[in-house]
Amino acid sequence: AYNAAGTDDRLLQRAGRAGDLGDRVVHGREVGQDDHGAGRGDWSGQAPGGVAPVVCSTDEPTTEVGETPSDSGALRVRADRDRLDEAKQQGGRHQGGCAQQRGQEEVVGVVAEGETIFADGFGTRRLGTKQPVTADTLFAICSCSKAFTTMLLEMLVEDGVLDWDQPVQEMLPEFEMFDRVVGARLTVRDLVTHRCGLPRHDYVWYGSSAKRPQLVQALRHLEPTADLRTTYQYQNLMYMTAGYLAGQLTDSSWEDLLRKRILEPLGMSATSTSVAELKSCAVGARPHESRTGKVREVPYRSLDAVAPAGAINSSVNDMVRWMRLHLGGGRFEGKRLISSKSLRDMYRPHMSMGQDENAEIQLLSYGLGWTVMSYRGHRVITHSGGIDGFRCRTTMLPDEGAGTVVLSNSDTALPHTLTWEILDTLLCLKSVAWSRRAKSESRREQVAQREARRRQLAGRTSGTKPSHRLDAYKGTYHHPGYGELEVRYEKRKLVARLNDLDGRLKHFHYDTFEFHGRRWPTPLLLSFTTGADGGIPQLALPLQEGVADIVFTRVVTEG
Template identity: 40%
Template sequence: MRRTLHLSVLTAACSTFVVLAPLGAHTLLAQQARTAHGLRDLAAYTGQAVTAWGIPGLALAVVKDDSIVFAQGFGVRKLGDAAPVTPRTLFAIGSCTKAFTAAALAMLVDSGKLAWDDPVTQYLKGFQLYDPYVTRELTVRDLLTHRSGLMRGDALWYATPYDRDEVLRRIRYLKPSWSFRSRYGYQNIMFLAAGQLVPAVTGMSWDDFVQRRLFAPLGMSATTTSVTALARTADVATPHERVAGKVQPVAWRNLDNIGPAGAINSNVLDMAQWLRLQLGTGAYRGARLISPAGMKEMHAPQTLIPLDSITERLRPSTHFLAYGLGWSLADYRGRKLVSHGGAIDGFRALVGLVPEERLGVVVLSNGGELGRALTNALFLRVVDAYLGGAPTDWSAELFRVRNDQMARDSADEAKQEHARVAGTKPTLDLAAYAGSYQNEMYGAVTVTLEQGALVMRFGPSYTGDLSHWHFDTFKAKWRDPEEGWDLVAFTLNAEGKIDHLRWPGLGDFARLAQAADSARTPP
């Protein structure tokens, strides 16, 4: 849940060019990269950035005028292992998946199986949100545009045992954070609902549909929708995060239950074919997969996003930010940018397009949160190279932004520590806090007394040791070090008994009847 970032500088940075054919392709692609306008220094620039940012590995590909003009790997798949990242190395692409889900629905719109402005309840029987009005009015378009009025609710799917159907059933308990269609608010579960429209109208799972209708026609033979398929290849990146002050490998996260929002795994060569489809306005090698109207709809602004202070300062030529259907949109130096980032445990990704220039870039990294802004920096570096003029050192600019944010995070943590009230103790004996607590949306939390200390459990992945913070607030230090820690508070009723566990970000978990708490110490 809570993760604290710190700066790390690594020294390993080897690079590997893609081999496209048995003989000579290595040399040919390198020559293309050297002679392409503005890309002469891209390999050196990227390699230096990977080292400076402390990223274990990264792969980058550039498509221009329907051809791959650059594809290269940098660094290693796993720290401590010499195996290099190549253009065929698989990474999780996270939320870059969302554009594939939008494309799948565009295909269904093209075939007349649904329409963008149809009500969701026309196809998903039993679908329900907290507000009956929103349930009734929510459209297919709304699912893809982050304007449902709901905050994220990601703890409903992240590391929980709930499958796709159960996640969608429980979303009815998530209260709106603002009014329907009034503002942009990122929401993964709406994209899950969008993906579930596919089986509702075709009888085919979302996974099978994108495999047959997108991956196969595009020749994306290495791309998968589940981590369970990764065992078929050895060229797979290991995710990394900064944990306890050190960059180290972490486990791959299974995202099957939120698949349409973020579960695709791919490499830059496969993703280059996806770029070609997008830049080809829905056509690939002479075959039309998506209508021009469908492509135009996906790349058109649907929800406005306020300009943030960093964008205003670093990109004064950017006048608007918006969200399309599965894509983020902006203007930059007189051109329209169509892009999307991806972030999941240990991985960061970015897919970016400049349609007017027939230019596309994909960046995949296994450096986790340390590399979030580097993917953007490399995209903008390539865009600047093709647009001409003196290039901005985006790696240096965004490196400073990242470090400033990390400093603010550390300051916030220090401020929270300073606000801790010393000399307090829990109101009750520790045994009184043990029990079962229930939230209608997120499910059960159990607190047990084990060897004189409290242990909190939530789902199969979260087990935390509780230590007293102040008053009736405890610090849950998760045994999976990647997850960091959280503060949870217990509240008492008028009788002086524990009635709720309060978990910021998730809400209140009601204490179940004492009769249900028959065993406070597990066998």
């Protein structure tokens, strides 16, 4: 297990001995799966975050009545007891090493043969404090929440409440897509397998105060980029819709169903589903990000509106229970919560994700809330996640009966690289330089960002001026899917606000302005339209790659 988000090569080497909201895995991380609009980790300086890895295996029986039992009662991971003891000892050594790294945090847990071998925390929960990290420290688990949503849906299928292959519109009449034919055909299974033809459109919900019914209504206004069931495109709004549907079918809510059907039976008493609960928690980790080499604490990002896609907060001790349920074939402490048949359905490939650039990762597909792959010849079920200041990954080796959870409160790639390093250790495989690859990938991304900015500036026409006075551009502009964008004139300058994202507008050329926001490394080019009457009726902003710029129409106020 390895420390937080730093770049110290000695610590990276320790990680190898002890052992990142896409269409492929980059250094063990599903591209587009875990960022929710945020950039990847910056490896240029020391970062404070915390990593909370758990390695677990179980002796829970995995067969149902009438099935032929296998070797499920024994530890099936190839690492022997000496190797696990070595991991435990290394965890202790990390505690001393991490204490010397300012602001770096981690929690380490190792569970084998139904026993917690190691679970402890290193460092502090918040930069500049002495608040310790423990196995009870809460982290946002982000898109690792998706598997909880698909398990709830599987339970409702077992109850006869829904059918995976029934069109959503038959159960939720208000559900419509941009293409009405696609909307009529799209099934519950399509909602959770990233094959609906819709790209991310994350700025519909990111920072928005909209509620789930409003977001469902917004879907019909979002342009697709592919036909149904032809292309893998990661989609958080569809998971939001799936969780909303579950609540509607049961006269309940996703949160209540999750608590009653999964969290309470598993004894996951510390786990919560909102930012408010994480903020008020005495043992919650604070989010951190690294920009241009400087680490700073950032505000918590609310995911309440799209909670079924990524709002769960949990601890190592609670996540061990979640892993034991899966590795126990649906049983937990002698009680069956879900059938092994339903779990197999969750782990079954439903949509190809394409070829990964790492030779160690093959047969990359998406199941129901899980990414399915072959890692160096071993079947792996995994999912990553990320939001402002948090990154994580949950991984299982179902055939070996082992699993890992890695949680971090900084924008680092380590939850992904560390996962594969832990698996290499458990499977007694020759180590791969995952950390080195991740650092190289980060450097390539930084070069690509600089090149994108260079191309953007090269297209600028110099010597131009806006066609109107700056204060003429101010106003509220509306899009039926993305909501409102406000342009204000303050201190003789223009500023814009989309949801809760503020940024200054700097003149680029003609009636186009650079929108400088914290969430994008290269400013977005916002263009105003001049009407035949000389007014400014619209503005356009490139908020989703692959579709036309999103057009916002000016709201005309009476009087």
